[in-house]
Amino acid sequence: MEKRGYKNLFGVDFSDVSKKSFKNANIHFSAYDIEHDALPFQRKFDIIIYTDVLEHVPSPQTTLFDIRNNLSRNGKIVFSVPNAGWFLNGFLLSFLPSKLFLSTAFGPWGHTYHFTFYKIKKIAKDLNFKLIELSGGKMKNYVFKTGIKKVFYDIFMMCLTFLSYISPQLFSDHIFGIFQNTSKKPNAGARFEINA
Numbered sequence: 001m002e003k004r005g006y007k008n009l010f011g012v013d014f015s016d017v018s019k020k021s022f023k024n025a026n027i028h029f030s031a032y033d034i035e036h037d038a039l040p041f042q043r044k045f046d047i048i049i050y051t052d053v054l055e056h057v058p059s060p061q062t063t064l065f066d067i068r069n070n071l072s073r074n075g076k077i078v079f080s081v082p083n084a085g086w087f088l089n090g091f092l093l094s095f096l097p098s099k100l101f102l103s104t105a106f107g108p109w110g111h112t113y114h115f116t117f118y119k120i121k122k123i124a125k126d127l128n129f130k131l132i133e134l135s136g137g138k139m140k141n142y143v144f145k146t147g148i149k150k151v152f153y154d155i156f157m158m159c160l161t162f163l164s165y166i167s168p169q170l171f172s173d174h175i176f177g178i179f180q181n182t183s184k185k186p187n188a189g190a191r192f193e194i195n196a
Helices: 016-022 060-070 087-095 097-102 117-126 147-166
Strands: 009-013 027-031 045-051 071-082 130-137 174-180
Touching: 009 016, 016 027, 045 060, 060 071, 060 117, 087 097, 117 130, 117 174
Parallel strands: 009 027, 045 071
Antiparallel strands: 071 174, 130 174
C-alpha cells in the first residue's frame, strides 16, 4: 500500500517481533492484542484490514463491535477468513477426521472460530454494518509442496475454481468481504454473540 502511494498507514500485530517487517517502511507500528487491548492509535480510520485474523479470536463479533469506534463515518473493514462451510470440510469431518490438517478452517492453524457466508451476513446485521462485498476465493496449496500429491491436489483445486464462481458458499475455501460503517449504531447487547 505504501508503494502505491497511500499515506498515514498503521500496522499492528500480536507480537513485537513483527516490528522488523516495518523497519524500512513509513508505517506506524504497534504490538497489539485485539482481544484484550484498546487500539493504540487515537484516531479514526477509513479502512481497517483483517487478513486471516478474525478466525483466531474467540469472539470476532466483540472485536468488530469494539473496533467500530475507530472507523470513520463511512469507514470500511476489509477481511478474509477461511470458509468452514466449504464442501471438503464436511467430507473430512464426516469421513476422514484424521485428515483435517488439509482444511484451511479446521487445520492446525490455531483457529478458535469458524466462519460461513451465513455467519458473516448475521454479524453484519447484528452490528449494523452494510455488507459491501462478500465473495469466495481460490485455495492455495499449503500442505503438499512437491511430488505426486501436489500434482493431484493442484488439479483438484483447478477443477474447484470453476465451481467456486457458481456457488462460493460450497466451493470456496476462503471468504472475502467488506463491511461499511453506517450511522445506525448497534445496541450494547450486540457486542456479545448470543444464539449464534
